[in-house]
Amino acid sequence: MKPAEFQEAADGYRAASDMASAAKDTVENQISAGIRNQLKGEAAGAALRELKELGKDFHYAQTECALAGTALNGFAYDMAAAKRKLEAALEDARVAGCTVGADGSVTFPAGGEEVDGKVPEGGTVSASASSTDATANAIEQQAIHQHPNPNFGKAIGFANRIGDALKEAADADAKWAPKLRALKADDDLVVSGRDWTDVKSDTDGVVKGADAYARSLPKPPKDGDPELVAHWWADLTDEQKAAYVSLHPDSIGAMDGLPATVRDEANRVVLAESRAGYQDKLDAWTGKEPDRYAPYISPVTGREVKGARIETEEWKEWNRKKEALEGRIRGMDAIQSRFDRTGTDGLPEAYLLGFDPEGKGHDGKVVIANGNPDTADHTGIYVPGTGTLLPDIQKDMGRGEILWHETNRYAQGQKVSTITWFDYDAPLQAKPFEKGGGLFPEAMSDEWAAKGGPGLSHFLDGNLEAHRMASGNTHLGHTTLMGHSYGTTLIGDAAKSRVWPEGALPVDDVIAVGSPGMQAKRAADLGIPQGHMWAEQGGGNDAAVRIGGKYLAGLGDDWTIPTDPEFGANIMESDAGDHGAFWDEGSTSLRNQALVMAGQYDKVTLE
Template identity: 25%
Template sequence: MVTWGEVRRWQPGPLQNAVGPMNDAYNKIIACGDDLRAAGTPYGWSGQAASAAAGKINAIIDGLEEHAADVAAARRSFGDTGDAITGVVNGVREAEDLAKAHHFSIGDDGAVIDHGPPPDTPEDQKAAVAEERKAIAEEVRERVIQVLRSATDVDDDFCAVLDKILSEHTIDAAATSNDQTSLAAAGNAGHILGSLSVPAPPPDGATATQNAAWWASLSRNQRLQLVADRPDLVGNRDGLPATYRSQANLNAIPKERNRLRTELDNLKAQASGATPAEALMLNLQGQEIENKLASLDKIDEMMYVAPGQVNPDRQLLSLDMSGDSAMAAVANGNVDTARHVAVFTPGMNSAVNENMLGYVKEMESVQRHSEYMSERFGDEGSVATVTWLGYEPPRVPDLEANFLEVGKTGGDLIGGYEADKGAEKLASFNQGINASRSDDPHLTALGHSYGSLTTGIALQHNTGVDDAVFFGSPGISDAPDIPISPDGVNNEIKDLKIPQGHAYNLEADGDAVADIGKTGRFGSDPGTMSGMQQLSTEGAVTKDGKQVFGVTGHSDYLKSIGDGPDKMHSTSLHNMASIVAGLPTMAVRTP
């Protein structure tokens, strides 16, 4: 296995510069093919001399075929290895830069050396800084491990090709007929054998940091190859840049659609000869598939402005058909470059094929209002908002007793199972946003209803989230709070891994779901929790003199009226946009 000291010295230039001369040599060899085909024993010549001449020509042809294959393999492997080394060099640079920025260094043996926190760290921040430095040291270690893993993979592949070339076993030239000599065919065989594999990704369950480290060690060509040929390895992998994830997921949609249609046709065929009980089960499974197909159609509607024309302001950050219903994450703006990023998690009765498009449009309003505020009153940073429906929230009947996607259970509303399961995925997704970027974006978590519970549990992990806004929340903890008290027995806000004073709550009059917080089922009540910043949902005039309107009930927190420059926002949307833009002083507080 190669060492860190060795990969530090790797440079792609020598290999890449050798490709041109090799290509010239290869073309000269191929040009000999016509001459060889013209050569041969003259018509009518026979005897020992003729046989000896024919044998000599065949030997020359075999030698040139092997030589053509060797040069073609070398040309391909030198080019591929040089390209792969650019990825390794990039991985080394990112790891070294991360270490240096936080007062660490990396030894030649790959060990991460801690040079201590900044000497001017305030006494009351030393514990928090020490905890942060542990996480950074672990990230640097993961990056070193992955870079060395990729470098070893490249080294092994390159050596395997060189061994074949040096032993003159790139192809078996003697096994082919020379009657129709084709040096180009031999060269093509060598070209294929000279290719290098793309380093395999970390195994399932890898952290966002591990995924980011692997991606950093790949060249641009390797990344594009994976997006085109193996979108399943890219699209849902937390820690990878949003631009690549989005393209991979878009590439995966046609295959997913064809797979689901085939499954549906098979179920219909089975149902035609089934018993009534069997047919009922098959029809339920078919409804599940039809909902997933409808979800893909909705995703197309979200992602394309016209057939074949992707909306440049949207990104498809996840696409998962492995559950009972479709799961996805759609962004407004560019998550790779935005200074401010918000991740919104909807709650119960949310489904890709039913109401996700509406959420995405509401998040677009948050994005635009945040950018307006950032430009006028803040750091002028751009904003991206993500609607994350990467889990399957529970369903309950609406007022007309309609249900959404098949497979969701109303009992989970009380049990909280889907919130726990979704929180693990949401935490990884948020970690991935930070891990995929060289800078540190201002990251805000937005959670509504059951999505606020999922968000609260996710924030018990170190996710890199800077601010959290809960609205219409029944609670933010998976542990009941009994006996009930204004501050709660545990006061779960202390469990949130976000800066102190950066958790906010919005609760409208008449919100029955938020009133569940008073029961303590999901921890202490966010509406009365000590340390939770309470923001208004009532009509008001903002600090910049704009009128905002109040909302009531559970479902109108993100409401706006009108369009264009005359668009009027609810107080709750304005408040969320203020937090997303990093401008909490612009928010309207409760009286």
């Protein structure tokens, strides 16, 4: 019944978690990054492999120690509630003139009206929890009414309250003891997928047990308003912040307005747990492979054709699910690969600002930054277009890295962050009958952009608030929002989704690359200031995308797209040979994008 001791232990585990976090960051973002940036060869490669495993150890220790601290705080909270009840019962018994023994028994004094010339004697009752049995309670009440000493009834009440408090404490002990024992790690230095599966199980157990403790924490704003979220987080204590991250990493990682460091910490846990979980699913599914081939039955004769075999429908369905699982794992490994490239050619640390293996429409969700956007002087946010999926996210993350390198070249020593934002259900097909589609591909409809636009708008508000909190509202930096192909349509819908008093999108510049239309006739209709709307066009199939969006899909308003003079954009020079070549290294198109992101407007070359 000493909750303070467990709170002190929780503080110790939280401190250990913080130390492991700092060690992980040092290993991954300083030591390993330094080796990648300066050293080559077998020795460097071997060192990096060992350091990667060490970083995994620290990450696992960070997560489990934080969870242990939260579990101990949950236990202490339950024990504190029981202790308060016990202390209240003891104090009330003392005031009533009763004495409580070490075993919880209550001795009451003589009292009441004289019987046969004597005041009814005092006595002692044993501590026992209140009964839930109606008959037993009735018998107890009858005994109290029949007893000549009124202090007897009081003592019974005190004894029951003491018994209830002790039972509550015993129940808390019984509930938390196995959960705390479950946090014991394997006795090795290899962090495997099984370990992260165990972390997920541990977390679920602690969440269930810490229900009362969690309810005591200050609640986040119900509507998720980024400004309110930012201030809510700033007002939490270190213990409360640690509790939220350890209990609900998925929710915290997805919360716009929180610091990039916090979202990254939470989402890396979600990534590790998801990677382990999907590997378990794949292993289990692989073991269920049905026969791939069956004899071919002629539709003419109805007889088996000797030597001819065909793939079974059962196997095809099994293989489709297997490939889907493999694809999601491939996407998750691509994210980890980005973490592992920190330091290569000066590439800064990565921040995973959003992750969900399923996401909206089962496409997945990846929001990843190169460099910390909260402290950057220049932030570029790239929105990909049609066909974007978690399994193939490497391409779009790669474009974010290319943009960082190029923008950093022109930033004159200022800090740069580039973000790949993929948090919408992107259309799957851009051509008729492509990828299982019909005559009218999904990219011809604004439906996907209309649904995804508000999410992008919300993220941008969160990006602004996180930067505002980090800078003390003294330097909000320069932000550029860039979309490619259908991503530009989504940007248009994001701008149109804003209502009073939100105002325009909280960005300084907008770049539309290979745009089929932004659901507006003029940049001004989207709240984009004159001179701060930019556009690029390419050759080859890029013309088909722009013309198709303009005349067939109607993604521009009144058949107007950003590269039309009447839209009001600065049309930048571009040497992109096709729809996907805007980020070719050394290209004019890439250079102009970077100059806008670095705020070097006077150096941008226009058509």
